[in-house]
Amino acid sequence: MLFAFFEWLEQSALGVFVKDQAATFAIIEAVHLMGLALLGGTVIVQDLRLLNVAMRDVPANVVTEQAHRWFKVGLWILLITGVPMLAGVATKCYHNPFYWTKMIALAVGILFVFTLKQPLLREDPATLKPVTLKLLALASLSIWTLVAASGRWIGFSG
Amino acid sequence: MNSALLQFANWLAEQPVSIDLHESFYLYNWIETTHVMTLMVSLGMLAVIDLRLLGVCLANVPASRIAQRLDKPMLIGFSVMLITGVLLFTAIPVRTTQSLWFRIKMILLVAACINAWLFRRKMVEAAQTWDLEPKPPRRMRVAGAVSLALWSGVIITGRFIAYDWFDCGGNNPAFVDWAAGCLAAQ
Numbered sequence: 001m002l003f004a005f006f007e008w009l010e011q012s013a014l015g016v017f018v019k020d021q022a023a024t025f026a027i028i029e030a031v032h033l034m035g036l037a038l039l040g041g042t043v044i045v046q047d048l049r050l051l052n053v054a055m056r057d058v059p060a061n062v063v064t065e066q067a068h069r070w071f072k073v074g075l076w077i078l079l080i081t082g083v084p085m086l087a088g089v090a091t092k093c094y095h096n097p098f099y100w101t102k103m104i105a106l107a108v109g110i111l112f113v114f115t116l117k118q119p120l121l122r123e124d125p126a127t128l129k130p131v132t133l134k135l136l137a138l139a140s141l142s143i144w145t146l147v148a149a150s151g152r153w154i155g156f157s158g
Numbered sequence: 159m160n161s162a163l164l165q166f167a168n169w170l171a172e173q174p175v176s177i178d179l180h181e182s183f184y185l186y187n188w189i190e191t192t193h194v195m196t197l198m199v200s201l202g203m204l205a206v207i208d209l210r211l212l213g214v215c216l217a218n219v220p221a222s223r224i225a226q227r228l229d230k231p232m233l234i235g236f237s238v239m240l241i242t243g244v245l246l247f248t249a250i251p252v253r254t255t256q257s258l259w260f261r262i263k264m265i266l267l268v269a270a271c272i273n274a275w276l277f278r279r280k281m282v283e284a285a286q287t288w289d290l291e292p293k294p295p296r297r298m299r300v301a302g303a304v305s306l307a308l309w310s311g312v313i314i315t316g317r318f319i320a321y322d323w324f325d326c327g328g329n330n331p332a333f334v335d336w337a338a339g340c341l342a343a344q
Contacts, residue, residue, distance in 0.1 A: 022323070023323075026317060026318055026321055027314070029317050030313055030314040030317040030318070033194070033197060033313050034310055036194075036198060037197045037198060037202050037205055038202065038205050039198070039202075040195075040197065040198020040199070041198055041199075041201065041202020041203055041205045041206050042202070042205075042206065043198070043202075044198060044199060044202055044203070045206050045228070054227050054228065054230070054231055055223075055224075055227045055228070056227075058216075058219050058223065058224075058227070062218065063216070066215055066216045067206070067215070067216075070205075070209060070215055144198075145195070148194075148198065149195060152190070152191045152194050152195065153187070153191065156183075156187045156190075
């Protein structure tokens with residue numbers, strides 16, 4: 001059932017379009033990497049601030065709120081370029097453990113950011129313990145590192 | 159010059175370190191992964207600084223403060239980029255030396271570094287004047303946009319190195335072989 005969906009995706013107009021020309025896939029990949037730089041940069045800026053490593057003289061809520069806006073831009077770039085990349089090699093990805101590792105980590109990452117991290121950070125900073133902030137930052141760095149690394153490894157094992 | 163570069167690449171390819179890197183699946187791929195993931199640190203920090211210069215992110219924080227505070231993480235990122243990049247070149251020296259995309263990437267990289275260096279000086283000079291303005295003066299915004307464009311070019315050409323579209327010995331237009339520095343079969 002799930003595999004049928006991957007087969008359909010690869011044979012869809014989008015899948016054929018991406019597969020037919022190697023250049024299409026490569027250009028989409030490059031834009032995907034730009035999205036990675038933006039998403040990763042905005043995650044790291046926030047987390048370094050929460051860990052008190054960088055930008056200590058800028059209020060944490062200013063950093064996390066402003067960087068989160070561009071985090072969302074980065075995430076959209078990655079999702080919009082990620083779908084055609086998957087479409088081009090869907091059946092290969094279905095059998096690729098790194099693909100599934102990445103998708104699960106990505107789902108965890110998105111849920112973590114939008115249902116836990118950002119709602120908590122929007123609360124009164126005084127109510128949050130410093131250790132909570134640091135744990136949030138470490139969890140965030142770990143999840144997005146895993147997403148990025150397993151994403152890169154999809155290509156090595158194909 | 160092309161023959162000197164190729165001679166160096168051929169010599170490098172015979173060194174044990176090059177062979178080891180080339181033949182080790184995990185070592186090579188982890189260096190590659192580190193190179194790609196460090197984009198998040200080097201170009202990630204740079205993107206935040208450039209977005210501030212364009213006046214669209216952290217506009218209520220002095221621009222010089224953002225640039226100074228993110229300078230160190232950014233440079234750490236670029237150092238890792240450079241080290242892993244040199245290792246990747248060491249693993250596949252001959253093909254990379256004659257890669258059109260690698261050559262364009264190096265030119266863009268030099269241009270981006272010159273832009274960053276000029277910008278850094280202007281930033282120090284101007285810190286007292288427009289620092290608190292949400293929207294910096296036009297020329298600073300241009301510097302930010304140029305920086306983002308050059309680094310995007312570096313990412314695109316860097317990713318393209320992996321593809322064999324214009325490899326020497328293929329059916330390429332003459333100017334492509336010239337730009338890639340292809341020499342007659344070695």
